[in-house]
Amino acid sequence: MHVPTPEQSAAAEAFPTGSHLVIQAGAGTGKTTTLAMLARTARRQGRTGRYIAFNRAVARHATRSFPAEVSCGTAHALAYTAVGRRYQARMNAPRRAGWRTGAALGIDETMTVRIGARKMTHKALSYTVLRTVTRFCQSADQEIAPHHVPPLRGAEAATLHAQLADLVLPYARRAWADLQHPDRGVVRFEHDHYLKMWALRAPVIPADFLLLDEAQDTNPVVEQVFTAQRDHAQLVLVGDSAQAIYGWRGARDVMTGFDGKQLSLSRSFRFGPALAAEANRWLTIIGAPIRLTGSPCLDTELCTVRAPEAILCRTNVGAMVEVIRQLEAGRRVALAGGGEALGALARAAYDLEAGRRTVHPELMLFETWAELREYAEFDPAGRDLLPLVELVDEHGTEALLHALGQLSHEDFAEVTVSTAHRAKGREWASVRIADDFTGPDDLDEPGDDGTPAPGPIDLDEARLAYVAVTRARSLLDIGGLSWINSHPSGAPPPSDPRLIGPATRTPLEEPKSRPTRLRKS
Numbered sequence: 001m002h003v004p005t006p007e008q009s010a011a012a013e014a015f016p017t018g019s020h021l022v023i024q025a026g027a028g029t030g031k032t033t034t035l036a037m038l039a040r041t042a043r044r045q046g047r048t049g050r051y052i053a054f055n056r057a058v059a060r061h062a063t064r065s066f067p068a069e070v071s072c073g074t075a076h077a078l079a080y081t082a083v084g085r086r087y088q089a090r091m092n093a094p095r096r097a098g099w100r101t102g103a104a105l106g107i108d109e110t111m112t113v114r115i116g117a118r119k120m121t122h123k124a125l126s127y128t129v130l131r132t133v134t135r136f137c138q139s140a141d142q143e144i145a146p147h148h149v150p151p152l153r154g155a156e157a158a159t160l161h162a163q164l165a166d167l168v169l170p171y172a173r174r175a176w177a178d179l180q181h182p183d184r185g186v187v188r189f190e191h192d193h194y195l196k197m198w199a200l201r202a203p204v205i206p207a208d209f210l211l212l213d214e215a216q217d218t219n220p221v222v223e224q225v226f227t228a229q230r231d232h233a234q235l236v237l238v239g240d241s242a243q244a245i246y247g248w249r250g251a252r253d254v255m256t257g258f259d260g261k262q263l264s265l266s267r268s269f270r271f272g273p274a275l276a277a278e279a280n281r282w283l284t285i286i287g288a289p290i291r292l293t294g295s296p297c298l299d300t301e302l303c304t305v306r307a308p309e310a311i312l313c314r315t316n317v318g319a320m321v322e323v324i325r326q327l328e329a330g331r332r333v334a335l336a337g338g339g340e341a342l343g344a345l346a347r348a349a350y351d352l353e354a355g356r357r358t359v360h361p362e363l364m365l366f367e368t369w370a371e372l373r374e375y376a377e378f379d380p381a382g383r384d385l386l387p388l389v390e391l392v393d394e395h396g397t398e399a400l401l402h403a404l405g406q407l408s409h410e411d412f413a414e415v416t417v418s419t420a421h422r423a424k425g426r427e428w429a430s431v432r433i434a435d436d437f438t439g440p441d442d443l444d445e446p447g448d449d450g451t452p453a454p455g456p457i458d459l460d461e462a463r464l465a466y467v468a469v470t471r472a473r474s475l476l477d478i479g480g481l482s483w484i485n486s487h488p489s490g491a492p493p494p495s496d497p498r499l500i501g502p503a504t505r506t507p508l509e510e511p512k513s514r515p516t517r518l519r520k521s
């Protein structure tokens with residue numbers, strides 16, 4: 001048993017008072033250990049509670065740490081018991097293509113509509129209808145509304161979105177009505193559907209206290225159910241606002257502004273002081289409520305890492321580039337979460353190149369590869385697709401699909417490539433940040449010395465950078481984030497002695513982005 005830190009003791013002492021609590025727990029600060037301490041206190045008081053985890057793996061892991069008086073599970077598990085199991089037969093129904101569902105909802109298979117300059121097929125319309133229902137299910141709203149219709153690539157303007165919503169909403173409402181029947185219907189029944197149905201019933205969760213883990217990324221539907229329990233149960237939100245990377249509510253996650261006693265855990269047991277200083281640089285930029293201290297017994301180094309255990313990328317396309325580089329270097333490579341998302345993008349590109357339309361949600365409004373290329377090159381809304389276009393143009397889709405086919409399982413890989421999103425909650429001994437974490441564009445106005453001044457750092461990007469740099473235990477190569485060393489916001493505040501660390505003094509040999517060649521398969 002560890003000797004609790006003063007912050008862990010403060011949390012354990014605040015819990016028996018019954019006040020609602022918000023615990024800001026930085027990366028690697030022993031969150032589960034602390035929650036287990038609270039749970040043991042509750043057992044002594046004869047109180048029972050429930051721990052709500054982000055996913056099933058975390059819930060299973062927590063079951064081992066908590067006493068039996070605390071049941072561990074996900075919000076979906078609660079909703080399944082209350083509502084979902086009635087729909088079991090529908091959930092087991094065979095999968096079918098979304099466009100067939102669209103047809104069953106009345107979308108005419110010969111139908112092609114225009115949204116501005118672009119044509120939308122019946123297939124694209126069907127998928128958009130189903131995505132609208134999913135977005136409604138993740139929201140705290142009572143009814144399906146225009147803002148649930150996803151913005152589509154190539155039709156971002158407000159007038160075009162309004163046109164799209166007029167078209168989509170009647171079918172989306174029909175789909176939601178179809179989902180209400182427990183044993184028959186045409187729309188495939190998914191987990192988010194019964195979660196929403198449960199939330200709409202305003203459920204009461206029987207418990208003396210509720211612990212909500214990873215609270216910063218709670219989606220609005222779960223947030224709504226959870227906060228509605230505050231009159232009969234003690235609510236404890238645990239998480240890290242600086243790691244809120246799903247953008248459900250912009251910078252104001254559920255923890256920020258929650259009416260409860262604010263506590264924090266800032267001693268990281270994952271890494272040493274040098275990495276804590278690097279993390280603090282990002283926490284300062286984000287304006288986070290905490291700063292980390294590293295463990296003095298851990299000597300985490302910031303340096304160039306040639307063969308890291310993990311390479312963390314900003315985007316899926318960046319991950320693809322790294323997979324190719326690592327394969328070319330002869331290493332066994334795993335892609336965290338598998339290659340499905342990238343494979344789907346590559347297949348969509350393949351279809352467009354062959355002059356066929358695709359139903360990939362990102363690319364479905366485009367008719368040809370040339371049209372997509374033009375959008376990526378010239379439309380500001382499409383700029384983030386340019387790396388995909390360049391990757392496909394350089395290597396060809398077949399070579400990309402071939403590379404994805406060579407991926408290893410993580411257990412057998414020498415290096416794991418991951419997006420920062422996928423890396424959340426994980427850690428590796430050595431980590432390199434990939435080149436696609438580029439800094440902000442320069443401002444139009446030059447700085448005082450006449451040279452171009454860098455633009456402000458986007459806070460969502462800073463949160464992602466914080467998640468990425470805090471995954472390492474022993475070695476961190478900040479690689480693609482090295483631009484922060486010369487950005488005016490990147491300097492550590494001189495008044496804070498913890499921040500004068502090797503993070504800013506270690507000269508990093510930045511891995512420059514170099515053109516990647518791939519043998520055609």
Ligand SMILES: Nc1ncnc2c1ncn2[C@@H]1O[C@H](COP(=O)(O)OP(=O)(O)OP(=O)(O)O)[C@@H](O)[C@H]1O
Pocket residue numbers: 002003004005008025026027028029030031032033034269270
């Ligand atoms: N007071 C303490 N003294 C020493 N080690 C501790 C203390 N509290 C927690 N730890 C250790 O810190 C590590 C991370 O703790 P824990 O598993 O509780 O965190 P987590 O919640 O799973 O991860 P994270 O904090 O990254 O979300 C574990 O090895 C744990 O034993």
